[in-house]
Amino acid sequence: MAKIGLFFGSSTGNTENAAELIQKDLQQRGLEVDLFNVMADPVSKMQEYDCLVLGIPTWDIGELQEDWKNNWDELDSLQLAGKKAALFGQGDQRGYPATFQDCLGLLGNKLRERGAMLVGFTSTDGFEFDESLGVEDGKFMGLSLDDDNQRELTEGRVAAWVEQLVAEFNLAAQAG
Ligand SMILES: Cc1cc2nc3c(=O)[nH]c(=O)nc-3n(C[C@H](O)[C@H](O)[C@H](O)COP(=O)(O)O)c2cc1C
Numbered sequence: 001m002a003k004i005g006l007f008f009g010s011s012t013g014n015t016e017n018a019a020e021l022i023q024k025d026l027q028q029r030g031l032e033v034d035l036f037n038v039m040a041d042p043v044s045k046m047q048e049y050d051c052l053v054l055g056i057p058t059w060d061i062g063e064l065q066e067d068w069k070n071n072w073d074e075l076d077s078l079q080l081a082g083k084k085a086a087l088f089g090q091g092d093q094r095g096y097p098a099t100f101q102d103c104l105g106l107l108g109n110k111l112r113e114r115g116a117m118l119v120g121f122t123s124t125d126g127f128e129f130d131e132s133l134g135v136e137d138g139k140f141m142g143l144s145l146d147d148d149n150q151r152e153l154t155e156g157r158v159a160a161w162v163e164q165l166v167a168e169f170n171l172a173a174q175a176g
Pocket of ligand 1: 009010011012013014015016057058059060061062063065090091092093096099100101102147148
């Protein structure tokens, strides 16, 4: 069975909570998911998985979360060709409407440079913001979560996205 590697960085716990929710939902579909916090776990482990799920909040007005920042240069040495990667982000659409979810774009483009294919894009419906580097062709380059303003929507957004991922990762036949 294909294993999924789920990597996240989180400064105040919101991305970590989402990572655990996503892991639980995937496991409930019979999939194996290994969870890594990039604060301590090496990002080179990404190379061991065909399917990657990566969580990143946007911090400091369009900047990388600290632990992703500390690993940013190391990402340049990874070989990710042939892998599928799905991103999820935490952001604050009211507080930072001009840089909302910028890191979905920063990390997404970094992964593409390393050869990965991005999946799991989602609609911007239900969000209000001005600009985002995390939007491409009118869609978020992954799952957008906003626990600061819409925490009550997170569980449902995660559930719908996990269903989408199972299809886009091509894992439906293997899920038990
Ligand atoms: C100083 C500061 C700057 C922030 N900058 C942004 C930003 O530019 N864009 C955005 O979408 N969210 C921004 N946020 C909101 C965080 O992304 C949000 O609180 C997120 O849930 C934090 O995730 P974490 O708990 O996993 O670290 C900022 C928050 C703070 C406190």
